[in-house]
Amino acid sequence: xxxxxxxxxxxxxxxxxxxxxxxxxxxxxxxxxxxxxxxxxxxxxxxxxxxxxxxxxxxxxxxxxxxxxxxxxxxxxxxxxxxxxxxxxxxxxxxxxxxxxxxxxxxxxxxxxxxxxxxxxxxx
Amino acid sequence: xxxxxxxxxxxxxxxxxxxxxxxxxxxxxxxxxxxxxxxxxxxxxxxxxxxxxxxxxxxxxxxxxxxxxxxxxxxxxxxxxxxxxxxxxxxxxxxxxxxxxxxxxxxxxxxxxxxxxxxxxxxxxxxxxxxxxxxxxxxxxxxxxxxxxxxxxxxxxxxxxxxxxxxxxxxxxxxxxxxxxxxxxxxxxxxxxxxxxxxxxxxxxxxxxxxxxxxxxxxxxxxxx
Numbered sequence: 001x002x003x004x005x006x007x008x009x010x011x012x013x014x015x016x017x018x019x020x021x022x023x024x025x026x027x028x029x030x031x032x033x034x035x036x037x038x039x040x041x042x043x044x045x046x047x048x049x050x051x052x053x054x055x056x057x058x059x060x061x062x063x064x065x066x067x068x069x070x071x072x073x074x075x076x077x078x079x080x081x082x083x084x085x086x087x088x089x090x091x092x093x094x095x096x097x098x099x100x101x102x103x104x105x106x107x108x109x110x111x112x113x114x115x116x117x118x119x120x121x122x123x124x
Numbered sequence: 125x126x127x128x129x130x131x132x133x134x135x136x137x138x139x140x141x142x143x144x145x146x147x148x149x150x151x152x153x154x155x156x157x158x159x160x161x162x163x164x165x166x167x168x169x170x171x172x173x174x175x176x177x178x179x180x181x182x183x184x185x186x187x188x189x190x191x192x193x194x195x196x197x198x199x200x201x202x203x204x205x206x207x208x209x210x211x212x213x214x215x216x217x218x219x220x221x222x223x224x225x226x227x228x229x230x231x232x233x234x235x236x237x238x239x240x241x242x243x244x245x246x247x248x249x250x251x252x253x254x255x256x257x258x259x260x261x262x263x264x265x266x267x268x269x270x271x272x273x274x275x276x277x278x279x280x281x282x283x284x285x286x287x288x289x290x291x292x293x294x295x296x297x298x299x300x301x302x303x304x305x306x307x308x309x310x311x312x313x314x315x316x317x318x319x320x321x322x323x324x325x326x327x328x329x330x331x332x333x334x335x336x337x338x339x340x341x342x343x344x345x346x347x348x349x
Contacts, residue, residue, distance in 0.1 A: 092183075092185075099182055101197055104178070105179075107175055107176060
């Protein structure tokens with residue numbers, strides 16, 4: 001019974017956190033987390049239901065079903081986070097570029113000397 | 125070659141060499157632009173004292189991001205030709221003049237330096253193998269027939285620089301650039317250059333495992349397009 005309460009509290013906290021952040025581009029991801037948390041709570045209190053669903057898809061035990069889905073969900077989350085970080089990195093790059101361009105320490109243009117040596121022909 | 129030729133150098137913790145590299149290039153270009161990519165040393169100050177215009181990223185973003193910043197600065201300031209050049213002293217400044225003339229004579233948009241058409245001095249054998257594999261990979265993915273795909277020495281015209289946008293911040297920018305040359309159907313040619321591997325350049329260069337990161341970055345970059 002104790003583990004059921006702990007799992008319910010953890011999943012409930014996750015669902016609440018996702019609900020609070022359900023805005024803009026993150027909304028579909030938040031919704032997915034809420035749905036996964038609620039399904040998790042349902043299976044915690046109805047383990048037989050997990051066994052039944054597992055049987056339907058050809059998996060022996062409900063616990064295995066949850067493990068497989070948990071693994072896939074974890075991988076998916078890492079992938080989404082990776083893309084999200086890459087996107088943030090792009091925004092950070094634009095910001096850093098803006099700062100660099102506005103803060104240029106300029107040297108006046110120089111007059112270049114004529115080229116040295118014999119030029120090579122390009123090799124296409 | 126003229127006043128509107130900009131040499132763009134990306135530098136990250138290059139205080140040992142950057143002054144010397146800038147001084148060797150200043151007489152050959154209208155403007156030398158060093159993009160200090162969040163260095164924790166004196167790179168920016170030494171480049172400025174040597175005669176470069178210095179742009180400073182507030183944090184380290186990678187060579188690709190630094191080059192794109194330098195290219196944007198050059199375009200805003202009227203560049204007609206942009207040369208990219210490494211900060212570690214691997215490239216020969218004497219190649220710049222000939223490359224600019226070759227670009228104009230061959231009427232191409234981008235001239236790509238090739239150490240395999242030119243000279244690779246003291247190149248480690250493992251590096252040679254990885255670079256050959258990169259050439260084969262590039263040929264497979266872009267169709268570009270090149271002999272050297274990750275050479276930091278390049279010359280591009282203003283119109284090419286306006287169209288190319290380096291989106292890969294780190295070392296994958298070299299592959300990104302080649303993909304864009306292929307996609308944009310830019311005219312390109314290779315040019316024989318000298319690349320000298322010194323103890324310093326080996327220490328500063330990419331480890332061979334970087335090839336794996338380049339593949340991952342390229343794949344993620346394509347997803348984000």
